[in-house]
Amino acid sequence: MEQKCAATKLVLAIYLALSAQIKADDHTNAVNLADLSFLCKIIALTKAQTTDFYNADSDSAPIAKLQLLNMSLSDPSWKAQFPKIQGNKPDTPDYCKGSNEKKACKGQYATREAAARGAEEPMNLPGKVVYPDKTLATEAGQATHLLVKATLAAAISKKDTYDRQNKPTLQNFKTNVKDALDNIVYGQSAAGQTAATICKATAEADRQSSCKLSKMAKTVCGTAICLCHNDGTQNANICGGATSTTPTAFRTTSMAAVYDKIHEKCGLTPVPNLTSGYIAALATGLLSKLKTKEANLAAKVYLGTITSSNDCSSEANKGCVDFTEISEGNGDAPISAELWPTKLLEIASNLRKAEQALTAKHETQTTLSTLQKQAEHLYEHLQHTPLPPEQAKDHTSQKTQGTTADDCKSPAETVDQCPSASRIYNITTKECKPKAGEESTAAGPGDAAAGENMKEEKCRGKKKNECKDGCKWEGKECKDSSILVNKQFSLMVYAFVSLVAF
Template sequence: MMLVLALPILLLTASDGTDAATGDYKNIQHLHNLCRLVALNQITTLPGGVSEISPAETEELEKINISLANPEWKTTFATSPQNKKQSRPKCTPPGNTPQCSQQYAKWEDLWVQVHATEDSKKEYLLPKSKLMSQEGRAAAVSVQALLVEAEDIRATFNSYRKAALAHQQGTPQQLIHEAIFGTAMPGDLTKTECAVALTSTRKTDCEGGPGKQALCGTLVCLCGQNNTQNEELCGTAASASGPSSWVDAQKAAIWAPILSVCNKYPTPSPTAEKIHQLIATTLAAAERQNTGGDHITLGESGNDGSCAAATGMGCIQLTDTGSTTASAPTGKLTWKEKLEKAADEIKIHENAAARRQAAIQRIQQLTKHAKHLITALKNSFPDAATQTISTQKPQTKQQSSEVAEECHKHDNKNATCPKDK
């Protein structure tokens, strides 16, 4: 039993010893967290459709509606494309007569579609007797109400969508790209260069705005080597040893290997919840460690919270997240704000997609109800107007006797003759 317990302890001790070695990957966890945010750039599309609900969604309902309309009213409609009223010279351009109106053209188009094939005729056309029966007129009124509701649903969603998806702050992809690379909107979303401008002083950049402007600036501060900081803080691949000084001209040489590592990360789930989760995970590490002086830092810092150039030190100051003194926090983490705005836009997209799906499902339910009504009418019994009803009065007893007597004269009192009672 002691041997079983001793082995994990030994391995843990060995691991701790490796972590404490000079030149180890002190910021590797931060690299991992930040790369998961950089991978958001791989999101090109968002789940769920948010396009306008087209008139095609209510077309089936409209065909049923016009099929149940008064047959006398439909006599002026063409039943083939070549006979459409809108194609006549007097309606080009549309005139003021009813037959030249856009609404008339829409009805006529639907009526032509109803007559387009034998299958559509079989599906939509009913005899006049059924259309003008009480059941037929009731079905027509019901379908009209269903169509009105469906068109209202479509119009309401399209109006909501136009306002909700205005992207006043930018599209999610634009905001994510700016948060990662610092490129102002609208920018080329295919470019991956770090647009954060560095000075010649690591302390100025990593304690000030450049290190907090974009994720690329944060990663350069946490992982980059220069003539003073020469350790592989983020591992051999990300912390390349090439850069010899901290100047803007060396920024690309620092950023390129970091990006090559982050590009290997899988695309995160494109949801608002996931973005907030990744941000929280990234900043939680800063809240638990590397505090000192009057600063909270992300990455390996000096005891006083300094992010100045020093061997084995690479960090940014998060003075916007809190302070150990009574003074107000200063600065802001710009990339965090951009990602949160992107999450807000994605949430709007999610809500719009859900509303669109619900709207289409409701329209489909209304269409199904209308199809049930026209099918029931089609399969109903012939109406009373098609039945022959006798108006003759019943024969009296005297008349019956006369008929019986006449019958007996011809068939010798055959049993099939009516009896004389």
């Protein structure tokens, strides 16, 4: 029993020793492991969540609600232009028959007709109230309509500004950011690909000519292959364990299959939140990891471990990528904007614009919702505003205030139709004219003010229990209720206007 236990312990010790040796061998020559880890962070960008940027449309429901409120408060003659039609509707409504832009007019008509139908249903309106025409005809009703109309105009203007300035940026997000990331990382869309097919990487004649930014290393995955792949001459795991499959030479053929192990390793990298600042930091960090080496009286800029001949050819335990093409100090021609380190900065810039557009979308939505709530509050408040009392008609005073000529029928068939007390009757012409000094006079400019004073006078001095019939008690005195209505509504209008940012 003791011998069996000792044998088991020996086997376990050998297994652990071999495992440790294998693990150590995996990383003995891992000179490029840190550089691969950095590339994996760029590769992980293709997996980041981007759906927040895909819906460029702002919610138009608040504007539809404002259109409904505006229609409900409109003059009846205006609403009559959008009748409820039974049966088939005409191709061109009467509203648009005189329009030179019939297509645009039909769209406008459809919007207003929908608002007219919605305004007929109390359930669609604040307080479930459809106001009668007499309420809409009051000063309070007309002022409410004007404010709601102005609020609708402000909402439409806000949405139009977003649609014109920001919406196109979000509509182009997939092309300018998501697809662009896939292209610089893999050379194609990542959708539907496997680890063995996702990387488009075609080698040149050898490792040295392949591992340049304008050649096989024109993608991030191609750069990773140059940095890590065991081609037989370079025969070590210089990016850590199991990052190379069967050694494959660089010979004008696709190297996609040799990327699969690298892809699996990079799959361990946490998926980041996609932000412009993070991408810009990666682009800047990449430049900081580049090294320089003098070769044949020229400076070589590279990532990885350069060979003893100061290039990126194939050599045991060495592997690098030639980045000299993005070095301003070593070239005579402008740096290509299509090289992936440059494209990475461009993507960061495009993402920054998309972030700003998304913020503008949220701000627009908040503004539209606020305008809708303010208009609904104003609409509902109108039902609590008392109507001005109807003034009793005094026929006697109306007749007294009329002109002397008002009682004269001319031509008059008989003298009886022309009172002799104040008129002169001409039998020949049958004319009935006022006597001298009895002519009518026009109302003076102070008459309107006098009328307002009369309203005040009829209520002034009354006790609280007598303050009725067109009068209302306010504070410590009796006042004309129509004046109070206008005052209260004016204050309400002022408060509302101060809240709306037109």
